[in-house]
Amino acid sequence: DGGITQSPKYLFRKEGQNVTLSCEQNLNHDAMYWYRQDPGQGLRLIYYSQIVNDFQKGDIAEGYSVSREKKESFPLTVTSAQKNPTAFYLCASIDRGTDTQYFGPGTRLTVL
Amino acid sequence: AQSVAQPEDQVNVAEGNPLTVKCTYSVSGNPYLFWYVQYPNRGLQFLLKYITGDNLVKGSYGFEAEFNKSQTSFHLKKPSALVSDSALYFCAVRDMSGGGFKTIFGAGTRLFVKA
Numbered sequence: 001d002g003g004i005t006q007s008p009k010y011l012f013r014k015e016g017q018n019v020t021l022s023c024e025q026n027l028n029h030d031a032m033y034w035y036r037q038d039p040g041q042g043l044r045l046i047y048y049s050q051i052v053n054d055f056q057k058g059d060i061a062e063g064y065s066v067s068r069e070k071k072e073s074f075p076l077t078v079t080s081a082q083k084n085p086t087a088f089y090l091c092a093s094i095d096r097g098t099d100t101q102y103f104g105p106g107t108r109l110t111v112l
Numbered sequence: 113a114q115s116v117a118q119p120e121d122q123v124n125v126a127e128g129n130p131l132t133v134k135c136t137y138s139v140s141g142n143p144y145l146f147w148y149v150q151y152p153n154r155g156l157q158f159l160l161k162y163i164t165g166d167n168l169v170k171g172s173y174g175f176e177a178e179f180n181k182s183q184t185s186f187h188l189k190k191p192s193a194l195v196s197d198s199a200l201y202f203c204a205v206r207d208m209s210g211g212g213f214k215t216i217f218g219a220g221t222r223l224f225v226k227a
Binding site: 004006031033035041042048050090092094099101102103105106 | 121144146148153154155156157158161163202204206211212213214215217218219220
């Protein structure tokens, strides 16, 4: 899983609560990503950040928010506005020199 | 628009037999193509990539992929499958518009290798 850590591994949330998923990388990569994985649907891009203090919405950004205050960190907040948040969430970064994307181990979020 | 298709949800193969996992793509311009593998409850691991050069790309764990421009395909292959190869495989293409910061993934193909 490269030099990307995600925490927690499992997260349970009650409906109406906001939760924040942590993503940290020590690979010195500028670009970082959040994906959502649902069975049979592959990976869908939530948000990405090309550089510190900058981020863009991906294909399914509604109900999510991010920040990029440090190069190493790209936390994702799942808000109560996300109607179906139960999924496996993957953080990633890209080595622009080799065009290789590295992934964290993922966080499985379950809404009770 | 860039897209990736993996036509098989599942591939079954006997250990020791060759395996192929299919991928076709649609891009504007030259494609940047990738294969990743995912084991249960884990992140994706990079296997190999094609950007330019030889159409046959060799990657990790004995996997290789063949880029075919006329058929817009990038099939993943291995001469002799192992039970430990059983996993979920994703084909992906880098969207080079807007600086190439986005990657588009196929839906994934689950490979089962039977002993």
